[in-house]
Amino acid sequence: MDLVKFLFDLTAFASIMILVVSGLAVIASLMGIFNMAHGEFVLLGAYVVFLCQVSGVPTWLGMVMAPFIVALVGLVIERTVIRRLYGAPITAMLATFAIGLTVREGVRFAIAGKYYEIAAPIPGVFSLGGVDFSIWRALIIGVTLCIMALSIYVIRCTRFGLQIRGSLENAALARASGLSTDRLYCWTFAIGAGLAGLAGALMVPLFSLSADLGLQFLVQAFLAVMLGGVGTFEGPVLGGALMGSLIPGVQWAREYLGIADFISPVAGEVFIYVLILLTVKMRPQGILRRN
Numbered sequence: 001m002d003l004v005k006f007l008f009d010l011t012a013f014a015s016i017m018i019l020v021v022s023g024l025a026v027i028a029s030l031m032g033i034f035n036m037a038h039g040e041f042v043l044l045g046a047y048v049v050f051l052c053q054v055s056g057v058p059t060w061l062g063m064v065m066a067p068f069i070v071a072l073v074g075l076v077i078e079r080t081v082i083r084r085l086y087g088a089p090i091t092a093m094l095a096t097f098a099i100g101l102t103v104r105e106g107v108r109f110a111i112a113g114k115y116y117e118i119a120a121p122i123p124g125v126f127s128l129g130g131v132d133f134s135i136w137r138a139l140i141i142g143v144t145l146c147i148m149a150l151s152i153y154v155i156r157c158t159r160f161g162l163q164i165r166g167s168l169e170n171a172a173l174a175r176a177s178g179l180s181t182d183r184l185y186c187w188t189f190a191i192g193a194g195l196a197g198l199a200g201a202l203m204v205p206l207f208s209l210s211a212d213l214g215l216q217f218l219v220q221a222f223l224a225v226m227l228g229g230v231g232t233f234e235g236p237v238l239g240g241a242l243m244g245s246l247i248p249g250v251q252w253a254r255e256y257l258g259i260a261d262f263i264s265p266v267a268g269e270v271f272i273y274v275l276i277l278l279t280v281k282m283r284p285q286g287i288l289r290r291n
Contacts, residue, residue, distance in 0.1 A: 004131050010248050012137035015144035016203045017244030020217050021224045023195030025236030033092045037100030039214030041193045044070045045200025047107050050209050060121035066201035067194040074193025078186050108211035120205035140202050155233055226280050246272045
């Protein structure tokens, strides 16, 4: 029974990681930019929920609003800063790092450096086979499955998805064919930011709000993208699922094998990072390579 409960919680954490990584993946794969402010987009999604809670607005409404508000912020950032740096990816990384630092410290100032608990809109548990499962974690899993199915449908079966894939394969040819890659990049960046905002809104009842909320997921998200492979959508999503499964999985193994007193949680995470880096070393293009 404990194993079933653990697998359920592991799936919920992996679902959060998939949402975080998917937003980063569409930006990195299409635009060739590793957005160093992506963790702060996650933070902004959580902060929107916090603002709604302290203002007396229903928390669930804040969670619905969060991805759209964060997407709008991403749209503004892309139009004012990122669009000028497409030819200089290193400069773009530094610019997004500066933006992320500004957002993070701004939120830290706004919440006075404190931690705040956010109540889940749907608290409680449900029983199945004699095992109690969190309703909110189950909802996170369901939302993630719906978002991933919708994303794959859009990328594979719609005109917008065709434009994305065409620009990904050959941006110069796409522009020569009359496709406005400028506008496409704008909407792609906004969608990536919105997915990060959604992840932040859904995860904040589990992790609580702090200025460093998004920062702890940033390195994991980058490693997941590298593990899955830049240039596809499915690759980073797979990398996110693996990363989200390995981190709690190793911690569970410490407890199950009785070696928790000898191996610290930090050592377990270091082991995961080394394992992923070795995998990337052997397969530089990632697990799912673009044809």
